[in-house]
Amino acid sequence: MLARAIGFLTTWILVRHLTPDEYGIFSILDMVAGVSAGLITTGFNWSMVKSVASHRKDPATAWHIAGTVLKIEVIYGLILALGLYLGADFLSKNLFHKPELLFYLRLCSIGVLGNILFTYRNAIFQAFMKFRLNAVFTAGHSLCYLGIIILFLMMDQFSIRAISIVYVSLPLIISIIAIVLLRDGFKKARKERLSAFLSSMGSNYGWLLCYTLCLWFSGQFHMIILSRYFPMQEIGLYGFAYKIYGLSLMLMNAINSVLLPTFSGITENSALRKSFKKTLKGTAVVSVCLLVSIPFLGFFISVFAGERYSGACIMLQILIFGAAISTLLSPPVNILFALDKFKLIAIGGLIFVAINAAGQLTVTPVFGGLGAASIQVASHLVLCLWVTYHSFKLIGIKK
Template sequence: MSLKRKTISGLKWTSLSSIFTAGISFLQLIILARILGPEVYGIMAILMVIIGFANLFVDLGISRIIIHKQDNITQNELHSMYWMNVFLALFMYLVIYLLSPFIAHFYANIQNLEIYIRLIAVTFIFSSFAMQYVVLFQKEMEFKVIEVANMIKVLANFLIALFLALNDFGVLALIYSTILSSLLYSIIIVFKGMKYHKIKFYFNFSEIKDAMKFGLYFSGSKIIGSITGSLDVILIGKFFSQEVLGVYNIGKKLIFQILSIMMPIIQKIIYPLLGKLQQNRDKLKIIYIKVISIISFIVIPVYFLFFILADDIVFIFLGSDWINASNIIKGFVIYAIFVAIGTPIGSLLTATGKVKIGFYWNIYSLIVSFLVVYLSVNSGNINYVPIGYSVLVVLNLIVNYLFVIKKVIDTTFFEYYKNIFLNIFIGLIVSSFVYLIKYKFTSSLFTIIIIYIIYIVLYLILVYLINNNIFKYIKEIKN
């Protein structure tokens, strides 16, 4: 199958999986949030930060070199990398097991946290057995297996969690469903992967030194990025109640729901594609600018609509107990837009072997993000946290261009941001008009649908009149 056909097939399966996953996740969120309440979601937010952070140590970015090196990798190297992932997973489980009492002490207001941590930590042992197979499928742009397995995992997670929640398991409903669905996913991936590549027990550390060196920068960047992205949950969980953290986390989840659709498509399709174009820098630059322009075209109206309809969305889907989450949604809008647009940067850096740049950028982001979150949390007003993030991301536009983008692709500031700023300008015009007419409607699901249709129609018309290059880019990418 040609690269073009593989890209189209991959786009189809990742799009289907992402839409399905987002739909089931949203359904799970609005149903279980009403059953379990803010406190449970506050506890779960802390657990997912701990496990997400530990998961990064399991791989250390080792498997990513498979895509970077393409076919210049031996079977013995693959075997050694596979078992290194498993060894790291077992080691990290031991570390988390031993650290769990100290973490529980840090969050002294959460009962049984030590037990919860030790339970859910089992998931990254399961994931380590499937990790390399996932990367091999990505390398060959064979996304059907990955996405079907992911859809089964998401559906199983929802059904198990719903059953347990209805039977008064509380936070354990979310923990057990996460464990069981993770096991199911790994079994499917390994079973299908064994048909293409059989792993044997062979390990030689000297054969994976290059992978370790590459992986340490990649993983170091991811680890620092994970800490940066979790600072808010870590500090809010320490200084605010579980209920406040639960409301904050759900608001954040809702605003980033679109990223749960966009990010898998971007990362799974764009990374292998950029990897194959890494030697042709001129073409790489053109493709990359078109990709981020298309992303901005898609996400800007979605996030501006989130801002306009935040109160209605929270009240209708979650109920009055969660109404404060609407302020979190509004505060995160600008931040979420630029996070979505910046998502392919990681794939660009990894595909071109520039992981060191990403590593240093994430160190900078960690420092400034900590200052923003710390000052926001200490204000005593939880609503200042997302606003602080949004202000920071705007200030970072020039810094990111000078120290990351310009070093990887030779482009001017205007060329890079032109279509993004045009789409934001168009979005603001449409938002102002829609915001004024919104109050002519009563709050209901029907209102949300009507406002959505009006906004999208006006937005498409103005994009066509002011920035119709976007439609050309979509056609070129498609072809």
């Protein structure tokens, strides 16, 4: 929560000192570095959290699983970083149709590795239920970034290039420090008895990969379509609205970080059902608060970002409505993961990405950021309803 509050303050400083065009560049950097990193690793991290939760009584095996996943993700990150660096010129001219993005796409080669280690760090803290340590590092990361931005402003060195370099470098540095601090745990690892984990990865990871590919595609596609058909100012307005949307999901993300290891440790349906209902009441309260805030978002933007970003108002209202629904229906997907229903999750992902792609191709080129926001919300709503229906059915909740 503290990290999100700091992130909110940081976003305020950025939009106060960056034009919508400059914030558009920053949004594309954020999207490429963040979403590309999660293409393969999200499934590995989910599997690691679940497997470690089931091996809590055998720390040696649990730490060996965590170490194996780290090695795989680092190798993947290095390959992806090299590919992005070498292909930056092609991507800037032929994919985004914005040659001025060349420098920033090359920066993403650092950013993807940093984001991979950042998400791994969150996952390993989550897996071993080190929530306090995770909170310290997450808040520390946000504070460092905010402090550096303020320092740039005081020294009159603030620029889109300077903050972009810090933005991609800081997660890498802080995550390496966090992982080094866990070295005593990795030393406990026993280098055998991974057959159950590897066989689980073999049977389930294909479905997980399918689901994460769907999330990856939808996370990239809306920005790619916008960059091909609209000027950087439109991308900046949409990027600002999408950033606030991401910050509005802070409670949902905090809840999810606890739910997966918690649900994975419950074996009885009655206990799972009781825990699920209790969580759903909490997410309902947060959702109502988000819905109530929608009429006041125009005033919020004028105070928070100024008139330059007033064009983002309707986009943000649409996205906050989506955030309210996503928050309300966030617990069910953790039920499916806990019960190993990866095929159901993958099918939901395929339905989601089909709707998302069709909408972004037909609606976004006409309506710009408004269309992109509407399609993102509508397709996520379909996915949420899919996983909710099957979760209710599996744990015996009557509709």
